[in-house]
Amino acid sequence: MSLNKINLKDKLSKFSEHWSPRIIAEMNDYQFKLAKIKGEFVWHDHKDTDEVFIVIEGTMSIEFRDGIVDLSEGELCVVPKGIEHKPYAENECKIMLVEPRGVTNTGDAESEFTASNDVWV
């Protein structure tokens, strides 16, 4: 069993790449990931799963085809499965993602932003 605690800011200090989620914990077949984001991501969706964004530090937006959600520290947004979205952050923003094991950051939209979905920090 794991009796370890995970300190989010400590884990965030261990990497600097943008748009490259790092796994910090697993709960059943779900994963908690940290990411640093800056600039504009690609439009994509996740056909089989919802995805949760939680802002740890900074501000970001998630653009949907029919609107935009602005998120600040301590705010959470559930992106429903199959819904196209495009994350954006003017300045670097630190976020936590929660989603099933094996989800790729760009969904089916392979691009220069497509990152490994199996890197721990």
Add this chain to the structure above:
Amino acid sequence: MSLNKINLKDKLSKFSEHWSPRIIAEMNDYQFKLAKIKGEFVWHDHKDTDEVFIVIEGTMSIEFRDGIVDLSEGELCVVPKGIEHKPYAENECKIMLVEPRGVTNTGDAESEFTASNDVWV
């Protein structure tokens, strides 16, 4: 679809009862819940699922049969399924829980602390 964002501190301001988790979001068949805790909870486990604790504000401890984990703001702990644990907070602590829909706070250990597992805030 839900384009809403959820502000954790705003949701936390809407209830005051201790040991009474409130659902704030669903992702697939998992739920994000907020709780305010103070004092000593009961020993219990969740036979079928892991459970994640994230401290939003304050400090708490999770006692296990073979050790204790102290958690502060911005720290996360995964309690593995079937592992007995007893949360504790000397002063009020505000936390977020992530677990499958339908999990009861005291597991199989029905007690005065057993709360509804279907209350949203």
